[in-house]
Amino acid sequence: MTQLRFDPSLPWLVPAALAVLALLVMVFSIWRGLRGWLWRGCAGLAAAAALAGPAMELGQRSGLSDIVILLEDRTASQDLGERPGQIDAASKDIARQIAAMPDTELRRISLTDDVDGTLLATRLARAVAAEPASRLAGVITITDGLLHDSAMLPETIDAPLHVLLTGQPDDWDRRLVIEEAPAFALIDQEARIRLRISDDGEVPASARAGSVNLRISIDGEDEQLFAVPLDVSLDLPVTIDHAGQNVVQISIDAPDAGDRTELTDRNNSAAVSITGVRDRLRVLLVSGEPHAGERTWRNLLKSDAAVDLIHFTILRPPDKSDGVPVDELSLIAFPTRELFLERIDDFDLIIFDRYRVRGILPPDYFRNIVRYVEDGGAILVAAGPEMAGVESLNLSPMGTILPARPTGRVIEQPFLPQLTDDGRRHPVTAGLTGAPEGNEEHWGRWLRMAEVIPEAGAATVMTGAEDKPLLVMNRVGKGRVAMLTSDQVWLWGRGFEGGGPQLELLRRIAHWSMKEPELEEEALLADVSGGLNVRFTRRTMLESAGPLEITRPDGETETISLRETEKGRFTASWTAPSAGLYRLRDHDLERVLALGPAAPREFERTVADEAGMAPLVKSSGGKVVRLSDGIPDLRAVKVGARAHGRGVRRDWIGITPRDAATVTGLRRKPLMPDWAWLCLIAGLALAGWLVEGRNRDRSLPPNGA
Structure with missing residues (x-):
């Protein structure tokens, strides 16, 4: 690289003024008819040029190697069939051919799995942007063409882009596509999952006929089998039966196509996670008599917007006996038959708050309550002194499911509720705020409780006076029963001796009874x-x-x-x-x-397809070559020339050498030394003087004339 530079020894105004003066002298000389005007004008211009300091700048150039990017798609879909071997063979052969080319570097990039699928376009754009455009000679990708970020493809590449397509022309695959699935669903109500079974590729004729067996199970249980058609969107109804996560597993049987098996069965199944939520928790609260803690339960349940509460209180005092029938004492008719026979299964929880057996509920009703619990219902008994008397629920048919049997003794003394070892493990009581540890007392005391003996298998999570059971919980059949052997929990709500976590404890007991997942002990x-x-x-x-x-x-x-x-x-x-x-x-x-997703994106489509990258390949002058037809030869072609073609044995693809270089040094050499400029200026001035003198001599007359 050689360039002419100027380094004036004086400000630019001086050489410029001298050049202008020389031009003016030339013009004046021409006007006066002087013969030496050209030489004198050149002498002035030479003087101006000498002051400008002209010099030759000589650059030392160093050639740069060309760069070829080789992008290998090694995502999960590339592990199918013969593709891993095709990738390894093609990568090795391309690397060998590039190594044999002079002044050519190879940039190898491996694309691995991402939760969003094959992000080939993003990786390609970053790789191209990272290299100088003046050195990029070509880009080669080894892929199945299945990318999930096509919007990120560059608009153009200033080098040929070639795609070496893996797979076989006769590949085919059957897949289960989840088109729409809910994230939440109401318990015991129908939710719908929209799905479709689709075939891709060269599907054998034997696999196209007939229907497909669709298998469905929730949480791995009770698998159901259906025959469904191909390529039709279907709405699959599912019913969620419990709160929390429900995993709906959907699968199809592998197709029978003889020797031509499908690419993979990984997309023949899908898992949809649906969170079950309750629409409204239906609670029936029956208070046996008015008492100080009655509003505790009512306020707790009414404050929960997700609870539908029905509350009845029996108003007849226990010491009154006036012969009035009990069904005539209510302010409104107590619909016992409707609640405890006809509609009992509509409730998620029934609470008996200091309830006495007085003949309002006949034995058959209690037996139906037992059946309700065994079928999955929940009972919570908040007991008072009545539990120790002849009107105890334990003496009714319901006594067979209660978690503890009363001894008939009522303990009338202050005591501090304590957690048992089981209570420190049980989610209903574990971590309650201010739980006593050792001799430290953080809760207020209660004043009364009934003595009970826990049934075998029941868990005692809290104790009271004389280390007797205070809160006992048990499972009966598919249902649950809890018993609180004191009616003094309201003292915590009133702040007696500092109070305690009354609402949190009662909320946990109620929600455990209703099988809330976060309160399951196992x-x-x-x-x-x-x-x-x-x-x-x-x-x-x-x-x-x-x-x-x-x-x-x-x-x-x-x-x-x-x-x-x-x-x-x-x-x-x-x-x-x-x-x-x-x-x-x-x-x-x-x-x-x-x-991950219902079906991994890598296996949503598995049959190789060039459509996603074809536009960019075409605009760059590249070529899509199937590796099933062989690995192409690599050639160097001129920029703008055709970069692909058919050779004698196989296809060839081309890269375009760029001949890029960088300047490694600069050297500046004056155009002429100072003495040469001086001689040039003096010579031009002398030539002008001689020309002018010779012309003057010719114009004088001869001597004696």
Whole structure:
């Protein structure tokens, strides 16, 4: 690189003024007819040029190598069939050919899985932007063409883009597509999942006929089988039967197509996680008599916007006997038949608050209550002194399901409620604010309780006076029963001796009775965060838990140990290897965990397709070549020339060398040394003087004329 530069020894105004003066002298000389005007004008211009300091700037150039980008798509869909071998063979051969080209560098980039699918366009745009456009000779991608970020493709590339397409021309696949699925659904109400079964690629004729077997199960239980048509959107009705996460697993049977099996069965199943929520919790509260704590339950339940409460209070004093029938004492008719026979299954919880057996409910009604609990209902008994008398619920047919039997003794003395070892583990009482520890007393005392003997299998989570059971809980059939053996909980609400967590305790008891997932004493929880990172929590009443057995989507199993972090809580952190449906098991406790989308995006479509990248390939002058036809040769072509073609044996693709270079040094050399400028100026001035003198001599007359 050679350039003419100027480095004036004086300000630019001086050479410029001298040049202007020289031009004026030339013009004047021409006007006066002087013969030496050209030489004198050149002498002045030469003087101006000498003051401008002209010099030659000589640059030293160093050639730069050309860059070829090789982008290898190694996402999950590229592990199917013969694709891994095609990728390895093509990468090795392309690298060998580029290494044989002079002054050419290879940039190898490997694209791996992302939770959003194959982000090939994003990776390609970043790779091209990272290299100088003056050195980029070509881009080669080895992919199945299935990308999920096509909007990120560059508008153009200043080099040929070639796509080496993996897979086989006769590949085909059947897939289950979840078009729409709800995130939440009401318990015991129908929700709908919209799905479709679709075929891609060269589907064999034998696989196109007939219907497809669709299998459905919720939380891995009660699988149902349906025959459904292909390529039709279907609304699948599902009914969620419990609160919390419900995993709906949907799958189709593998098609029978002889030797031509589909690419993968990973997209033949999907897992949809639906959170079950209750529309309204229906609670029936029956108060046996007016008392100081009656409003405690009513205020608690009425303050919860998710609770529909029906409350009846029996007003007849226990010491009054005037012969008036009990069904004539209510302000409104007590609809016992409707509530306890016809509509009892509509309630999620029935609370008996200091209820006495007085003949209002006949034995058959109590037997129906027993049936209601065994079928999944919930009963909560808040007892007072009546539990120790002849009107105790324990003496009714309902006594067979109560978690404790009264001894007939009422303890009338102040006591401090305490948590038992089971109580520190049970989610109803664990972590209650201000729970007493050792000799420290943080709760107020109660003044009265009934003495009871817990039934076998019942859990005593709180004790009272003389270390007797205060809160006893048990499961009966599919239902639950809890008994609070004192009617003094209202003292906490009034702040007696500092009070206590009255509302929180009663809320937990009620919601445990209604089977809220966060209050299950035996539970296996999975908190998913950060994509595939999972934190397991095993809640149990036992002294130990685990190991936890995990079954992966591919059928392989692994076990992880659980560590106790607090009473009744065992935890572990784990990272799943991939998205999919996982089965968790700890002894008899099982659950299903869905990680990632309903169906991983990598397997939504698996048949190789060039359509997504074809426009950019065409605009760049590149070519899409199927690797099933062989690995193409690599050639160097001129910029603007055709960059692909058919050779003698196979296709060829081209890259365009750029001949880029960089300047490594500069050297400046004066156009002429100072003495040469001086000689030039003097010579031009002398030539002008001689020319003018010779012309003057010719104009004089000869001597003697």
